[in-house]
Amino acid sequence: MKKRENEPDEIMNSLQNLERAKPSPDFERVLFQKLQFISRPSWMKWFRYGVAAMLVLGAINLYTLYQFNTNDQISTETQLDYLYENIGIDEPYYLNPITEE
Amino acid sequence: MTEADFRSLVRDNKDKVFNTCLSLVKNFEDAEDLAQEVFIEIYRKMEQFENRSSLSTWIYRIAVNKSLEHLRKQKALKRNVDYASLDMEMKDSNMFYHPGVTLENKEKSAILFRAIDQLPSSQKVAFTLHKVEGLSHEEIGKILEKSKSSTESLIHRAKMNLREILKGYYEKA
Incomplete structure (x- = not known):
């Protein structure tokens, strides 16, 4: 292309009377196929809510179990020791087996 | 719907x-x-x-x-x-050849599209919508959520920049 003074202006105007480009004839068919693929049936929405609710309940359960295990509560052993020493309940023999001398 | x-x-x-x-x-x-x-x-x-x-x-x-x-x-x-x-x-x-361009403008429009690529995004969009889709400044302003005057200045700056880019292109050629 040879250099000319008014060339930039001609280039700037080269899009005049431009016709719109058209998509391929398959455009609508492919679009509706994609839409069919992505649109889920309505029960799917409720199913997802159900799964979400189960996950929340599971998380609450795990949290409760964790709290229960890490809690500084009096262990069963300590409670039994207290009972043996202070209330006078005899220690079951199997906890303190009599050995033959 | x-x-x-x-x-x-x-x-x-x-x-x-x-x-x-x-x-x-x-x-x-x-x-x-x-x-x-x-x-x-x-x-x-x-x-x-x-x-x-x-x-x-x-x-x-x-x-x-x-x-x-x-x-x-x-x-x-x-x-x-x-x-x-x-x-x-x-x-x-x-080199992009738009299918809607007339045959005599094919090469020139390809050069123009290449120059448009070098513009900042907002100028590129405003100029393209104006020249390719033939939209008015007001319509472009609504699309870009800008006032009419700022859209006008955006397109004006795009034209100035394109002239500079194209001038540079011809000085090199």
């Missing part, structure tokens, strides 16, 4: 959506995919559409945003890939 309504919306708007995407991304396959994504988004968000702007403006806005997002992703991808291997491909893709 019934399926029939949506089908008629697609039929009425597919050319303008495809043409806008094509003029911005300059690739037929990508433009077609993007145009389909635009209609999928319209289908999903139809209930959210508020009548603050016209349906046409809303559709254009989605098309422009999708195209710009695609260009950003492409740019990031090119940054990560070995430039040398893409060199030949890029040389070819830089």
Whole structure:
């Protein structure tokens, strides 16, 4: 292309009377196929809510179990020791087996 | 919105959506995919559409945003890939021949599209919508959510920058 003074202006105007480009004839068919693929049936929405609710309940359960295990509560052993020493309940023999001398 | 309504919306708007995407991304396959994504988004968000702007403006806005997002992703991808291997491909893709251009303007429009690529995004969109889609400054302002005067100045700056780019191109030639 040879250099000319008014060339930039001609280039700037080269899009005049431009016709719109058209998509391929398959455009609508492919679009509706994609839409069919992505649109889920309505029960799917409720199913997802159900799964979400189960996950929340599971998380609450795990949290409760964790709290229960890490809690500084009096262990069963300590409670039994207290009972043996202070209330006078005899220690079951199997906890303190009599050995033959 | 019934399926029939949506089908008629697609039929009425597919050319303008495809043409806008094509003029911005300059690739037929990508433009077609993007145009389909635009209609999928319209289908999903139809209930959210508020009548603050016209349906046409809303559709254009989605098309422009999708195209710009695609260009950003492409740019990031090119940054990560070995430039040398893409060199030949890029040389070819830089020359874009819009199918709606008259034969005598084919080469000139390809040069113009290459120069448009060098503009900042907002100028690129405003100039393309003005020249390719033939939209008024007011309509472009509504799409870009800018006032009429700032759209006018955006297009004016785009023209000034394009003149500079094209001048540089001819000084090199």
